Amino acid sequence: MTITEVSKKYDISQDTLRYYERIGLIPAVNRTKGGMRDYTEESCGWIELAKCMRSAGIPIEALIEYCALAQQGDRTITARKELLVEERTKLLEKMEDMKKTLDKLNYKIDIYEKAEVSGVLSWEKPNA
Amino acid sequence: MTITEVSKKYDISQDTLRYYERIGLIPAVNRTKGGMRDYTEESCGWIELAKCMRSAGIPIEALIEYCALAQQGDRTITARKELLVEERTKLLEKMEDMKKTLDKLNYKIDIYEKAEVSGVLSWEKPNA
């Protein structure tokens, strides 16, 4: 697959795809004789993984380390697992923060909806 | 309350507190005759709100707009509600992405735990 095809398939810019490869967030991609990238199934798997992890805010740094470990074979299984467990912990914390914010947003939206009827919010705190 | 007290209470740096005020993410804080900040209950309410929203990744830009609207009184009730609804929608989308990533992490961690017993991961995709 060409970079254009992969870019469209995963909705990631070509610049970002090259960037991810350059920094080692995904392993080096196969090339044609001419030097053009030729993405394999496996490359695509890495890109899909990168996209998923990044969409949840997993830091680039952690993904680079994971990729480096993965390329060192089965002896890094424990290290990789620990890395993932650590990121999962952070992710769960972030999700809790978001849940709290969501509750607050729901509460405030509810108050605003009631205020739209009366036209005033004065019985509430100014920043409610 | 002094900036030091507020900083400790909410675990936000003094620099960040001043920054938030400067950019209008919170309304101007009261001052003593000497020009030092003297945070009121209301200021603290804004700071708490800012902290909560920022912890969930709500962009600074949206919070500045919300703060500006709030200072214009009851006629901005609908605008404020719409702003909050929009941010809630984005937040829910982000939470869904995170849920997907969490599922993937759980799946992979499970695979790694099984691989730790056997010592090999070869029956799985390299990036699993």
Next chain:
DNA sequence: TCTTGACTTGGAGTGCACTCCATATGTTAA
């Protein structure tokens, strides 16, 4: 073969959200 468009690289630039710094002024205990 030639032209057009896609692709390459290294490096510079961008946007966001802080974070740090220099210099000046306010506050408080001795």
Next chain:
DNA sequence: TTAACATATGGAGTGCACTCCAAGTCAAGA
């Protein structure tokens, strides 16, 4: 009053994650 420390301001610097650009190379159709 004076030393020591807290706080003020405006502006520069940082870290992260892209994003853009220039200059050159490769590939495919007329």
